[in-house]
Amino acid sequence: MSVMKIKKFSFTYAGVDHPSLKSITLPIQKNKITALIGPSGCGKSTLLRSMNRIHDLYPGNKYDGKIELLNEESGKFENILEIKKENEFIELRQKVGMIFQKPTPFPMSIFDNVAYGLKIAGIKNKSELSDRVEIALKGSALWKEVHDRLNKSAMGLSGGQQQRLCIARAVAVKPEVLLFDEPTSALDPISTGAIEELIVELKKDVSIAIVTHNMQQASRISDYTAFMYLGDLIEYDKTENIFLNPKEQQTEDYITGRFG
């Protein structure tokens, strides 16, 4: 059962004449991890960033096709590409969260970081905030390490801790979908392992799409994998099929390391 349906989606960056994504059709399955893999420049990050329309920060981009998100209350799919109003954008991003490659702690305390999205959503009650921050931090396996210094600046945390903080921050608002854009490529192997475990844990509550240039990571943690090349979706299937029995020659070439 899918929570997001990408239908014939094309994307062209502002000022560029050729599209970076060509007619992509792809589902994001509920409570599963979908990995987007492919060599540099294939468009996987561009696709991910379209799913929460963060491209709209930069004017002039063009898109075609549909990206439909399941509205949990009505049970209907809504095309997020049609969103124009400020408050609709805000709602979208509260449903579809994002974690970036570089950990991005805000210049405030650990508590304020995690509570940030909640405050935007209008939650003011101190004890409710406190509870949800605690749950989020526990859910990101960070609570034990920071529970006694929630008022300290987040900038004092290590890289791995900062990234887990960002995950806690995104998870606190209880989104439907979480988008991870190469979340461990800036981290050391131990932190990477911790975060991979965390992501697998998270799929109980959220649906996940993850861009990674690390094939082993994709094969380790994802349920479904999409292989992209130069803006096209070459193959999409269950992860074990992609890695053990790819249908396309290009997929096999990439998996076996012949290029990229």
Added chain:
Amino acid sequence: MRLLINKIFLGLSIGSALIGLSFLAWILITLFMKGLGSFHFSLFLNDLIDGGLRNLIIGQMILAGLASLIGIPLGMTAGIYIQEYGQGKYASLIRDLSDIMMSAPSIVIGAFVYAIVVVPMGGTSGWAGAIALAIMMIPVVINTTDSMLSLVPRELREAGIALGASKYKVIIDIVIKAAKVGIMTGILLAFARIVGETAPLLFTSETSNYFTLNLNESFPSLTVSIYDLANEPEKSSRDLAWAASFILTVMVLIINLTGRFVTRNKK
């Protein structure tokens, strides 16, 4: 032979640095000697009419402070516009115009304010002086805000937007906070600069021998008075000018160094 040329060149370069440093030392030592020589604490207790500097020091700070009240918010919001909201041509234009204004002659600013404030008001005033100083401050604050904001990584803004925050919230809660230290330094340096200005005040607020808080008339200024005193024939006036110069320089350097110190401590 090549090594010899190299040595000579290095020598010249070190020599230039020494020349630069020695000018600094020369000026500071001169100020110290002449200034301290004429310095006594009563300078802080008496106004110019009684041979002291109190009204001038306070007056200069009030003018600079008022200018900051005007210049800092205007400069920061303009800098925010250029860096955060501006798209393409218009923002670039404003940025360039602001840069040009930063190097514009201060006396021309004085003439401008004379024409638009002093003439309609019928005379010099503290308001005019403060406005002139504000006009000088704005481009500097714009420049520093713009530069410091541009250093904040793109992803930090995206992370804020990705949580559903609106743009202005991201700017205020996250981006400005992240650039806070750099901006504060820039503002302090800008403040130090206008505290030391004379030309914009010459025919806008002039100066006054008396202590006053009335901004509707000529307002006491340390810098303008130094100029007046230095032009007077009496030795006592010139001694006073030196004492005033000493105090002015100490003030400016302290503010300047404070600004730098703030950045030093943060990371």
Added chain:
Amino acid sequence: MEKIFQKLSLASATLVFVLLVGIFLTLYSAAKPAIDEFGLGFITNPEWNKEVVVPTTPDAANKAEALNSNDDTITGEDDVMIADEDDEIADEDEMLLDDEDESVTKTIYGGLVPIVGTLLSTLIALVFALPIAMGIAVFLAEIAPKNISNIVGIAIELLAAIPSIIFGMWGLYYFAPIVADIVGGYQVSLLTAGLVLGVMILPFMAAITRDSMNTTPAVLKESAYALGATKFEVIKDIIFPYSKVGIIGSIILALGRALGETMAVAFLIGSIFELPKAINSPTISIPVAMANNFGEASGLGESALFYLALILFIISFAVISLAKFYFLKKAK
């Protein structure tokens, strides 16, 4: 709220534009009486605040001719003939005129002297400061070890922070006498003003040059060193050519700033409305002319000062723009 914030910041930004245009228009309109009266000849006329007799009838024209001097320089639209340098003679001679008021005494203003003074003092400053600033920049960028470079760098920036009136005081009482001793002539002169101006733009030039030099990619320098080049050669053949554009830009920008410098020059240039006969003669610059005369000026005199201000504004704007747009393009 978002919209309000956006509009507010746009308004502030637009203020910059409005200010710049406003300054130009204000200067122009205040200068207009002088512009109308003297036209572009203002720029080449060395006579400032000279009383001149203007004939209003043909009869008086002959008398006026007798009064006014030999120099046949004509400025403006009227038949103005320039009087002798000596105002007293003109005054005396006016008494020779009939009481029937057949002539009018006008005061003419010409801006050549301050304009020349501004340009020459700036030139001297540049020539003096350039080698030293380059030397300092090289020292800071390439020669000094990190901590010395930091400390010296801060010292140089402190030099920049010193208010210009202080340069005036120190210049007048300490630097000028020494210059006069070495070169002879007056203490307050074009030369001393130019030299102190040079000391003032030193830090600025050095800082921007140093920054330009630091943009040279390390790999480029390393390749040269690896070939056995000396520091001097690397600087001469690699760094300077690479940062050439930025360096020239810094020079021009420093020039632009020096043009508008007032207080230090006011102490040191002498404030005499005469073209300097030698480099160590006193003269005047535009900012100093304004600083000295604005207080008492009125009418056409005040307008002439605004004319000078307008000229200075335009020259500064042009020079600074040239530096910015041609040489110092900031990559965003």
